[in-house]
Amino acid sequence: xxxxxxxxxxxxxxxxxxxxxxxxxxxxxxxxxxxxxxxxxxxxxxxxxxxxxxxxxxxxxxxxxxxxxxxxxxxxxxxxxxxxxxxxxxxxxxxxxxxxxxxxxxxxxxxxxxxxxxxxxxxxxxxxxxxxxxxxxxxxxxxxxxxxxxxxxxxxxxxxxxxxxxxxxxxxxxxxxxxxxxxxxxxxxxxxxxxxxxxxxxxxxxxxxxxxxxxxxxxxxxxxxxxxxxxxxxxxxxxxxxxxxxxxxxxxxxxxxxxxxxxxxxxxxxxxxxxxxxxxxxxxxxxxxxxxxxxxxxxxxxxxxxxxxxxxxxxxxxxxxxxxxxxxxxxxxxxxxxxxxxxxxxxxxxxxxxxxxxxxxxxxxxxxxxxxxxxxxxxxxxxxxxxxxxxxxxxxxxxxxxxxxxxxxxxxxxxxxxxxxxxxxxxxxxxxxxxxxxxxxxxxxxxxxxxxxxxxxxxxxxxxxxxxxxxxxxxxxxxxxxxxxxxxxxxxxxxxxxxxxxxxxxxxxxxxxxxxxxx
Numbered sequence: 381x382x383x384x385x386x387x388x389x390x391x392x393x394x395x396x397x398x399x400x401x402x403x404x405x406x407x408x409x410x411x412x413x414x415x416x417x418x419x420x421x422x423x424x425x426x427x428x429x430x431x432x433x434x435x436x437x438x439x440x441x442x443x444x445x446x447x448x449x450x451x452x453x454x455x456x457x458x459x460x461x462x463x464x465x466x467x468x469x470x471x472x473x474x475x476x477x478x479x480x481x482x483x484x485x486x487x488x489x490x491x492x493x494x495x496x497x498x499x500x501x502x503x504x505x506x507x508x509x510x511x512x513x514x515x516x517x518x519x520x521x522x523x524x525x526x527x528x529x530x531x532x533x534x535x536x537x538x539x540x541x542x543x544x545x546x547x548x549x550x551x552x553x554x555x556x557x558x559x560x561x562x563x564x565x566x567x568x569x570x571x572x573x574x575x576x577x578x579x580x581x582x583x584x585x586x587x588x589x590x591x592x593x594x595x596x597x598x599x600x601x602x603x604x605x606x607x608x609x610x611x612x613x614x615x616x617x618x619x620x621x622x623x624x625x626x627x628x629x630x631x632x633x634x635x636x637x638x639x640x641x642x643x644x645x646x647x648x649x650x651x652x653x654x655x656x657x658x659x660x661x662x663x664x665x666x667x668x669x670x671x672x673x674x675x676x677x678x679x680x681x682x683x684x685x686x687x688x689x690x691x692x693x694x695x696x697x698x699x700x701x702x703x704x705x706x707x708x709x710x711x712x713x714x715x716x717x718x719x720x721x722x723x724x725x726x727x728x729x730x731x732x733x734x735x736x737x738x739x740x741x742x743x744x745x746x747x748x749x750x751x752x753x754x755x756x757x758x759x760x761x762x763x764x765x766x767x768x769x770x771x772x773x774x775x776x777x778x779x780x781x782x783x784x785x786x787x788x789x790x791x792x793x794x795x796x797x798x799x800x801x802x803x804x805x806x807x808x809x810x811x812x813x814x815x816x817x818x819x820x821x822x823x824x825x826x827x828x829x830x831x832x833x834x835x836x837x838x839x840x841x842x843x844x845x846x847x848x849x850x851x852x853x854x855x856x857x858x859x860x861x862x863x864x865x866x867x868x869x870x871x872x873x874x875x876x877x878x879x880x881x882x883x884x885x886x887x888x889x890x891x892x893x894x895x896x897x898x899x
Contacts, residue, residue, distance in 0.1 A: 452517040454540040455505030456533065463877075464844065468506035471842030474517060477509055480849050481520035485527040488685060490859035491892065492748045493884035494852045495686040499525070501845055503533060515541075515548060522551055529659040529687035531558050544568075549575040557639035558663055563588055580612050580640050587620070596620055615644040625649075654678060659685065666692075672700050676708055683749045684899065690749040711740040722757060731767035734758070738770045745899040747892065751777035759784060772796055773895075776803055776887050795894070801825075802886050805879060816893035820863035821870070821886050829874030839876060848876065859889055859898075 459466050469477060481502075489495045502521045509517065518541070525534035535555040538544070544552060549565070553576070556562040566585035569575050576582060579602040586595035599616050602608040608616070611634060618625035625648050633645065633652050642661060645652050654661040655677050664670070665678035666688070679696040682688040698716060702709040714737040721733040741750040755778035758771035772791070775784035776799050785803035788796045798812035807825040812818055830836070831847075835854075838847035851872045858866025866889070873882035892898040 451515045451541055452508030452512045453506050454518065454537065456503045456536055456540070457500060458505045462500050462504050464501070464504055464506065465842075466506055467842040468501070468504060468845035469509050469517070469843075470507040471838075472509045472846040474509045474511045474513070477846055477849075478516055478520045480846065480853075481517075481524050484849065484852070485524050487853070487856065488528065489852050490856045490898070491885050491888035492686055493881050493888055494855055495528075497848065497878070497881050498852055499528070499530065499533075499686065501848060503537065504845070506845065507842075515545060519547065519551065522555075526555065526660050527658075528685055529662060529682050531555055531660050531663045535559055535561070544575065546575050546577075550578065550581075553581060554639045557643050558660060560667065579607055580616060580644075583616055583620075584640060584643075592620065611641065615641060615648065618648045619644050655681075659687070663687075666696075672696075672703070673708065675699070676712065680708070680744055680746065684745045690752045693746070693749055694753055711744060714740045718754075722754065727762045728764075730761065731764035734763065734767045734770055738774075742895050742897040745897055747774070747895060747897050748777050748888065750774070752779060755784070756780050759787070769793065769796070773891055776800070777891055781884070781887060798822075799887055799890060802890070803883055805883060816890055817858075817863065817866055818890070820858060820866040821890060823863075823867045824870035824874070824882070824886065829871055829879075831872040831875040832868040835868075835872050836875070844876065847872070848878075851876075855885060855889075859893075 453469070484498065489498055502524055518537075522534045522537055525531075525537065535552065538548060538552045538555065541548060549569070553562060553565050553569075556565050562585075566588040569582065569585045570589050570591075573582065579598055583595045583598050583602075586592070586598065599608075599613075599620060603613055611631070614631060618628060618631075630650055631645070633650075634641065636658065637645070637652065639661075642652055642657075642664075654665055654674065659681060662678035662681045665674045666682075670678070675696050679688060679693050683690065683693040694715075697712055698719065701716075702712045705713075714733070718730075718733040718737040721730040724730075737750075738747075741747050751774040755771065755774035759775055761771070763771060772784070772788055772793075773796070775781065776788075776796075778784070781803045785800040788800040789804070791797060791800075794812040795815050798808040798815055798818065801808040802821055802825065805825065808818075808822045815821075835847045835850060838844065851869050854865050854872070855869035858864070858869055870882045870886055873879070873885065889898070
């Protein structure tokens with residue numbers, strides 16, 4: 381069986397209802413599923429229970445459908461979309477799985493194809509480990525999405541849970557602060573104060589409901605009892621007392637503010653730039669309220685790690701005419717000139733524009749998003765020799781890599797011939813020995829796909845998800861120079877049914893390293 385993971389367009393969560401009709405004819409894409417699932421009732425619910433007798437004590441009973449995955453197993457993408465089995469995590473040890481997910485928060489996959497696979501795994505609806513005793517696996521999944529900048533999907537995932545535990549509430553509240561959707565959660569907290577013992581959160585939510593006297597009472601109590609940090613105490617005082625804030629000197633911002641601290645700085649008129657902050661804060665700049673340069677920087681950061689779709693990146697790039705020169709503005713100008721040349725169709729102008737924009741995208745680490753946007757439109761055009769090589773290379777990084785590879789198998793360029801064979805799932809017939817990872821890549825297709833011994837038995841133990849996470853890590857080790865690990869990872873992907881992912885990953889590691897564009 382060949383599994384082809386869905387291309388995630390994760391920054392947008394609101395497609396029209398036509399997505400509902402699509403399910404009658406073909407599988408939903410990930411973005412369609414996200415749009416539909418935002419309005420799905422919670423997986424876990426507590427029905428009204430009618431007592432049989434007035435004297436009986438009726439316990440609180442939590443029920444769910446027999447085939448529901450439970451809190452740890454909630455997801456946005458069902459098996460019908462991902463092609464992955466419902467038993468993805470069932471046989472894994474809970475603590476081992478959590479440790480692996482936690483490692484991958486900071487160790488991002490080596491290439492976009494595996495980043496996409498990781499996000500699919502994290503968003504998949506599947507049975508949790510049989511050993512799971514809490515919602516810790518869901519915590520690890522949401523934290524991974526958050527660390528990778530997928531704030532809105534992480535928020536949607538938590539919404540599927542229904543009634544939140546205090547731990548999940550804190551996590552959901554951080555997400556909601558970054559998407560400016562915290563008002564609803566504040567209403568929940570105001571009705572159920574036991575959901576959070578965090579005083580800054582309770583103060584913020586009291587003000588959201590207009591109860592400033594109660595917010596000040598909580599603040600004063602927290603100060604007297606020493607339950608507020610110096611930074612939180614100062615921020616909250618300025619937030620609650622604008623007159624005091626007017627005469628105070630600016631606060632030294634922390635290196636890693638919490639989402640609430642970030643919002644408090646914004647509320648007192650000392651908004652923090654997001655560029656030096658962790659990746660999740662970049663999503664704030666794409667709300668439309670930030671300046672264009674801030675939007676550009678945020679869009680590039682998020683596109684680089686697969687957190688937004690290529691079309692959203694293009695929309696930001698083309699929103700205005702550049703306002704200055706140098707750095708990101710040269711990239712904007714090069715992209716806009718290229719798009720204009722592609723539209724007008726002048727071969728000379730297009731060749732020059734393509735030769736200019738390609739190194740700009742390389743510098744930004746955005747060759748894959750660029751290729752997905754434009755490569756298919758470049759094929760077959762009368763371009764200069766250099767531009768033709770760029771167009772062919774972009775084609776192998778695009779969604780149409782297999783079709784484009786068929787026209788390259790007999791090209792005189794040995795690098796393109798080698799890569800075309802990989803794109804077609806064939807062992808390259810020698811040559812291109814100077815291509816990065818050439819030997820490791822060729823070996824991966826030298827024999828029928830077979831996973832290495834440490835991974836081979838895991839799918840039959842209902843540990844396919846864990847096996848794929850370890851394969852992603854193994855690929856990362858291989859990308860750093862361990863050719864045997866790289867070959868093993870590609871063979872494992874093929875053996876587990878992800879031939880398409882294996883080919884994409886192999887093409888990307890070779891091309892991006894050849895271009896010096898991998899970050």
